[in-house]
Amino acid sequence: xxxxxxxxxxxxxxxxxxxxxxxxxxxxxxxxxxxxxxxxxxxxxxxxxxxxxxxxxxxxxxxxxxxxxxxxxxxxxxxxxxxxxxxxxxxxxxxxxxxxxxxxxxxxxxxxxxxxxxxxxxxxxxxxxxxxxxxxxxxxxxxxxxxxxxxxxxxxxxxxxxxxxxxxxxxxxxxxxxxxxxxxxxxxxxxxxxxxxxxxxxxxxxxxxxxxxxxxxxxxxxxxxxxxxxxxxxxxxxxxxxxxxxxxxxxxxxxxxxxxxxxxxxxxxxxxxxxxxxxxxx
Amino acid sequence: xxxxxxxxxxxxxxxxxxxxxxxxxxxxxxxxxxxxxxxxxxxxxxxxxxxxxxxxxxxxxxxxxxxxxxxxxxxxxxxxxxxxxxxxxxxxxxxxxxxxxxxxxxxxxxxxxxxxxxxxxxxxxxxxxxxxxxxxxxxxxxxxxxxxxxxxxxxxxxxxxxxxxxxxxxxxxxxxxxxxxxxxxxxxxxxxxxxxxxxxxxxxxxxxxxxxxxxxxxxxxxxxxxxxxxxxxxxxxxxxxxxxxxxxxxxxxxxxxxxxxxxxxxxxxxxxxxxxxxxxxxxxxxxxxxxxxxxxxxxxxxxxxxxxxxxxxxxxxxxxxxxxxxxxxxxxxxxxxxxxxxxxxxxxxxxxxxxxxxxxx
Ligand code: SF4
Numbered sequence: 001x002x003x004x005x006x007x008x009x010x011x012x013x014x015x016x017x018x019x020x021x022x023x024x025x026x027x028x029x030x031x032x033x034x035x036x037x038x039x040x041x042x043x044x045x046x047x048x049x050x051x052x053x054x055x056x057x058x059x060x061x062x063x064x065x066x067x068x069x070x071x072x073x074x075x076x077x078x079x080x081x082x083x084x085x086x087x088x089x090x091x092x093x094x095x096x097x098x099x100x101x102x103x104x105x106x107x108x109x110x111x112x113x114x115x116x117x118x119x120x121x122x123x124x125x126x127x128x129x130x131x132x133x134x135x136x137x138x139x140x141x142x143x144x145x146x147x148x149x150x151x152x153x154x155x156x157x158x159x160x161x162x163x164x165x166x167x168x169x170x171x172x173x174x175x176x177x178x179x180x181x182x183x184x185x186x187x188x189x190x191x192x193x194x195x196x197x198x199x200x201x202x203x204x205x206x207x208x209x210x211x212x213x214x215x216x217x218x219x220x221x222x223x224x225x226x227x228x229x230x231x232x233x234x235x236x237x238x239x240x241x242x243x244x245x246x247x248x249x250x251x252x253x254x255x256x257x258x259x260x261x262x263x264x265x266x267x268x269x270x271x272x273x274x275x276x277x278x279x280x281x282x
Numbered sequence: 283x284x285x286x287x288x289x290x291x292x293x294x295x296x297x298x299x300x301x302x303x304x305x306x307x308x309x310x311x312x313x314x315x316x317x318x319x320x321x322x323x324x325x326x327x328x329x330x331x332x333x334x335x336x337x338x339x340x341x342x343x344x345x346x347x348x349x350x351x352x353x354x355x356x357x358x359x360x361x362x363x364x365x366x367x368x369x370x371x372x373x374x375x376x377x378x379x380x381x382x383x384x385x386x387x388x389x390x391x392x393x394x395x396x397x398x399x400x401x402x403x404x405x406x407x408x409x410x411x412x413x414x415x416x417x418x419x420x421x422x423x424x425x426x427x428x429x430x431x432x433x434x435x436x437x438x439x440x441x442x443x444x445x446x447x448x449x450x451x452x453x454x455x456x457x458x459x460x461x462x463x464x465x466x467x468x469x470x471x472x473x474x475x476x477x478x479x480x481x482x483x484x485x486x487x488x489x490x491x492x493x494x495x496x497x498x499x500x501x502x503x504x505x506x507x508x509x510x511x512x513x514x515x516x517x518x519x520x521x522x523x524x525x526x527x528x529x530x531x532x533x534x535x536x537x538x539x540x541x542x543x544x545x546x547x548x549x550x551x552x553x554x555x556x557x558x559x560x561x562x563x564x565x566x567x568x569x570x571x572x573x574x575x576x577x578x579x580x581x582x583x584x585x586x587x588x589x590x591x592x593x594x595x596x597x598x599x600x601x602x603x604x605x606x607x608x609x610x611x612x613x614x615x616x617x618x619x620x621x622x623x624x625x626x627x628x629x630x631x632x633x634x635x636x637x638x639x640x641x642x643x
């Protein structure tokens with residue numbers, strides 16, 4: 001799943017359309033639109049409300065280890081030679097108010113230019129204080145999202161809308177035009193990044209049932225279960241089919257998966273765990 | 283400082299690997315920018331994006347990094363260390379008979395990616411930090427060599443310079459080994475150990491041979507290299523490198539450490555020793571070290587979380603805060619190594635790691 005945070009609906013609209021997202025009415029305070037590949041969250045503008053909205057939404061949405069996060073929005077740019085509509089992928093974020101810096105990793109190849117972003121507490125029009133790209137949400141959203149995503153799964157796309165002095169030219173029509181133009185590129189890049197995130201290998205339901213039976217039959221404590229699962233993983237990696245090994249191991253120790261036979265006590269379970277450990281050793 | 287974050291030009295068509303080239307991003311501490319060594323390193327990295335930062339910890343110590351993934355696309359961080367980078371070897375460290383045993387840590391992290399590497403338990407990041415103020419390390423060593431605060435200053439000092447990294451593998455970019463050799467040549471009483479899995483004969487030929495340096499070459503069986511020493515050279519490449527080093531006049535130490543209890547370990551390690559003894563003039567090997575994989579409890583906990591794999595999931599035995607192989611598994615493997623080496627070199631030149639030591643290069 002790709003989680004896309006935008007400050008305004010106008011910025012989010014092309015992504016809501018592209019990923020066929022539907023409004024999720026269970027969110028009362030934030031506007032959240034959910035699709036199969038992406039979830040779009042409208043955070044509102046300026047740092048504190050944006051961070052609060054994103055934190056609340058992510059707490060409920062509970063992203064997983066294979067999901068990625070993106071903030072997409074407009075920004076100002078101090079370099080007047082940079083055309084409005086230019087799309088940047090942010091490689092560093094300075095929070096102007098605190099002086100703290102944040103660095104997304106950007107591990108994958110892509111075609112977008114990089115730029116440093118400075119997040120101000122309010123819109124700056126005439127003086128960017130030496131910053132290259134400026135916005136009012138980036139640093140806050142980084143801090144709200146970092147609890148849910150690792151640094152390699154966070155992306156900040158900024159589309160130049162103005163150079164400060166010409167900010168008054170940005171009308172709702174201009175915003176829509178800029179976003180409509182950038183959205184296909186951003187979406188394609190995000191889909192590609194999401195496909196690169198390493199997938200965790202998982203047991204099938206049937207395999208999980210066998211492991212679950214083993215844990216129950218041994219009356220495993222949490223620590224015992226951790227060890228047992230690690231042993232199974234070790235066997236799988238070093239020797240081969242761990243589930244087949246388990247099925248051969250069970251009858252030797254009075255266990256019967258089909259009959260759901262359980263040992264009498266955890267003490268017996270510990271002995272069987274010890275036997276299983278020895279059976280896994282090289 | 284962020285004003286300097288000018289845009290990086292868009293790259294051409296994305297190549298096939300999903301990952302950006304290693305060292306395509308270089309973070310540079312503001313304080314490091316004026317160091318000649320920083321400029322030298324940057325000039326060895328022709329296409330890179332430089333990002334200025336205030337403090338390397340802002341990047342290296344970030345919360346919620348993915349060190350395993352970062353190893354595929356390592357960033358370089360150039361920094362100025364605010365403290366001495368020379369440390370006294372812990373009492374449990376193998377000192378090869380040296381009384382004054384130190385290690386220096388001017389580089390944190392490694393270009394190679396061994397699944398058993400303790401650095402994964404020690405650092406929150408897969409990126410590499412290079413401290414550019416090597417002169418401060420040398421100044422610290424100067425005072426150590428002068429014997430300041432030492433009860434036995436007349437004894438020679440022994441310094442491992444490739445401790446939390448593989449310095450030789452980084453030589454084309456950093457040139458630190460050459461700097462160290464230069465320093466050692468002017469400081470009698472100093473012996474350096476350069477531990478490596480690199481097999482770059484080219485990098486070796488660029489260095490002036492020094493009898494003050496022990497080139498410690500780590501050897502592993504190919505099945506172990508293929509399974510868990512990612513991006514490292516094959517056994518035959520390491521043996522060619524070792525043979526060339528001996529020919530050039532380097533003192534070569536062979537390190538069979540860490541030995542890993544893989545499936546059918548006896549056969550796997552016997553095949554390796556056959557290859558080693560056939561490829562190298564064993565009578566010209568300075569010495570050898572043998573050690574089983576062992577790791578502190580804290581590091582293994584972190585490694586299991588970040589990288590569940592055969593070596594981290596193994597059911598080790600815990601004693602004194604260190605995980606080790608059960609004696610029934612480990613002892614025969616150690617014995618095999620010592621027996622095989624004793625056939626071709628004197629026993630007193632074979633050193634055993636059987637303590638709670640840490641570094642396995
Ligand atoms: S074990 Fe040595 S060579 Fe391997 S990654 Fe660690 S420091 Fe590098």
